[in-house]
Amino acid sequence: MIAVKKETAAIYELIKGNYLYNNEVNTKAFFNSFENSGTLHISTHAYLSGVNKEPTLDFGKEKLFLFELLARRNKPNPIVLSACRTGDGQLAKGEGVISLSRGFSAIGTTATIAGLWNVNDETVSQIITNMNKFLLDGQSSGQVLHLAKLAWLNTNQTADAIYLPYYWDSLILMGTNNPVLLQATTNKVYWCAAIGALIGVVLAFIYLRKQGKK
Structure with missing residues (x-):
């Protein structure tokens, strides 16, 4: 979780907001933040659990499942899911992939940024940090994700293999490509x-x- 701590510290230096860490995070705190936030950034473990491959966010002692989002009224935009497989889920006939990202879209969130596979923590930390820097310039969520990936690709890495798309291309934008207003x-x-x-x-x-x- 060292990379997650680095990501959080970097965003804290850039963006004004309410931050919750480690034991402060549980389902109650999450839903409170969800109901009272214009944008929402989540950095934690995520995976598909059970025989039905239920999209799950791991908050340590507690877990958040896809179905728990259905009754939410507020719709933060965007929601950044800086975690593994948040854009992945069970393929339902006639429905498509049932993922956490889709769950947020289903309740009205107009844009989510999610991971398609198990992300590389260090790489995603750097990309997310660059994203927030570009967002402060007033650019759209899709554009900043693109620019952040390019910035990472133009940075010297420890090995050539790290330039493979597996390491840097897991995050995608789902939804509308609009500017995001953040306070520095x-x-x-x-x-x-x-x-x-x-x-x-x-x-x-x-x-x-x-x-x-x-």
């Missing part, structure tokens, strides 16, 4: 530097003014 986190280092520079300018002005009087 205030960068304290930036503001401290700006204030320091302003103080320097003021002191220089005072000094020059005194020199002029002499």
Whole structure:
């Protein structure tokens, strides 16, 4: 889970929001966030469980199943499912693939970003971080996913095999390709530097003014 922690820390530095970690996360907390969020980002384990291959999010001591989404009223947009196989599920005749991503779409979420297979944690962490950087520029969810993948492909990796699509192409957009409005986190280092520079300018002005009087 080291990559997940890195992903969370990077997003925390970029995006203002409410963050839940480790033991803070359970089904009650999830549904509270679901009902009160404009966008929702989920980084956890996910898989297909049971004989019916039920799409499942793993919250440690608790699990969230696809059918539990049906009664939800709020519709965050987009929902980013930074987890394995969230776009995978049982193929139902006449229905298609019954996945977590489809479950969110069924209740009215207009866009989800989900993983088709078991994701590489380190790679997805980097792609998701880049996605959020591009989202702050006002670009659409599909465009930022595309740009984030390109940015990753243009970064030096530890081995040539890691450039195979298995490592970087599991995440897909399902739904509408619209801009996402996010609020950037205030960068304290930036503001401290700006204030320091302003103080320097003021002191220089005072000094020059005194020199002029002499």
